[in-house]
Amino acid sequence: MSEIVLAKYGEIALKGLNKNTFEDVLVRNIRRRISKYGKFEYKKAQSTLYISPKNDDCDMDSVMEALQKVFGIAKLCRAKGFDKDFEAISTKGIDYVAEALENANTFKVASKRADKKFPMKSPEICRELGGVILDRFPHLEVDVNNPDVIVTVEIREEQAFVHATNIDGAGGIPVGSSGRAMLLLSGGIDSPVAGYMMAKRGVAISAIHFESPPYTSERARMKVEKLASIMANYCGRINFYCVPFTEIQEQIKNNCDEEYFTIIMRRLMMEIAQRICEKQDIPSLVTGESIGQVASQTMYAMVCTDNACRMPVFRPVIGMDKREIVEISRKIDTFETSIEPYEDCCTVFTPKHPRTKPVLEEVINAQNKFDFEELIAKAVEETTAHYIDANK
Numbered sequence: 001m002s003e004i005v006l007a008k009y010g011e012i013a014l015k016g017l018n019k020n021t022f023e024d025v026l027v028r029n030i031r032r033r034i035s036k037y038g039k040f041e042y043k044k045a046q047s048t049l050y051i052s053p054k055n056d057d058c059d060m061d062s063v064m065e066a067l068q069k070v071f072g073i074a075k076l077c078r079a080k081g082f083d084k085d086f087e088a089i090s091t092k093g094i095d096y097v098a099e100a101l102e103n104a105n106t107f108k109v110a111s112k113r114a115d116k117k118f119p120m121k122s123p124e125i126c127r128e129l130g131g132v133i134l135d136r137f138p139h140l141e142v143d144v145n146n147p148d149v150i151v152t153v154e155i156r157e158e159q160a161f162v163h164a165t166n167i168d169g170a171g172g173i174p175v176g177s178s179g180r181a182m183l184l185l186s187g188g189i190d191s192p193v194a195g196y197m198m199a200k201r202g203v204a205i206s207a208i209h210f211e212s213p214p215y216t217s218e219r220a221r222m223k224v225e226k227l228a229s230i231m232a233n234y235c236g237r238i239n240f241y242c243v244p245f246t247e248i249q250e251q252i253k254n255n256c257d258e259e260y261f262t263i264i265m266r267r268l269m270m271e272i273a274q275r276i277c278e279k280q281d282i283p284s285l286v287t288g289e290s291i292g293q294v295a296s297q298t299m300y301a302m303v304c305t306d307n308a309c310r311m312p313v314f315r316p317v318i319g320m321d322k323r324e325i326v327e328i329s330r331k332i333d334t335f336e337t338s339i340e341p342y343e344d345c346c347t348v349f350t351p352k353h354p355r356t357k358p359v360l361e362e363v364i365n366a367q368n369k370f371d372f373e374e375l376i377a378k379a380v381e382e383t384t385a386h387y388i389d390a391n392k
């Protein structure tokens, strides 16, 4: 009998009557993520999902790695099933966790008896198995409060499962259980983190990127697509929209006051993103803005940007320091890609002295010096879309 994985729910366990819906979304997401590693069977019981391979050649290491990035899972255990008798559990079961015990100094045994017909009660299983382990590994000591290893025995209807791993899952709630949002994805550090944080709360992510060839290169776009594929390990497959933005930027430069370039550009990005959202039935936007980080992210600048928005804009990193954002980007593996030095359309026509306290009325007047409507419609028309899958 090969190993199985026990995925323990986080918040889903508390969802009451809606629990089934969340569970179904979680199972669907897990299926999508691990189907490339083999065929699996899924069983739900007591806020745990039992994932059993149907054949022996499933790549369980990759499965464990992928599952650590699936939102909705609090803990992951890799376990093995044994016959439901104490003899099998205390010999073959302990063989299975021997390596973890050899490398530990302290341990405890935990037992869950779902099958009440099993002749020993949980405290007895713990006591007896603890004795067997101490005899076999004399270097160990029992520590019930803070052990290095917890050997867990779960007596279920079908089998007794034994495990000694208890790995943290990604937490959060399953992607797709909180609607969808459009992430404005640049090649920087902040926006991938913003997308990750929304996905963690169950929001499915589409991404939109603005490029300005020839000022921005093919390589710059490939870098952003790579970021999307790293994010997809957490968010699931991402629908990626790419907007040709060159003409709009050139007309901003030719017609509008220099000190307002960036803010007008951001307003037009929001306008285009919203039009695509409206076509795709996506109700909200997400950006990687953090207050005060740069001139276009002062309170006054954001008031001017938001004035161009008719749908909610979520900014999950708004109150975070760069250091904190970097820490998450390292954790989710986007950092090294984000710092690759490619140009972004934002940096193409940056004004020398951007206004940090723009006045909304002046911004609108500056923007109205050119009628962008035709170019906006053209950019929306020429936007391309394709799906980006997880890179692992």
Ligand code: ATP
Binding pocket: 183, 184, 185, 186, 187, 188, 189, 190, 191, 192, 208, 209, 210, 211, 286, 287, 288, 289, 293, 294, 296, 297, 344, 345, 346
């Ligand atoms: P990031 O690290 O995400 O690039 P940033 O600190 O560089 O952010 P800005 O360049 O001012 O900040 O961009 C603010 C936000 O605007 C980004 O987080 C992103 O959501 C969006 N954005 C910027 N440039 C682009 C782009 N070329 N395509 C799509 N969205 C963009």
Ligand code: MG
Binding pocket: 186, 187, 188, 344, 346
């Ligand atoms: Mg940027």
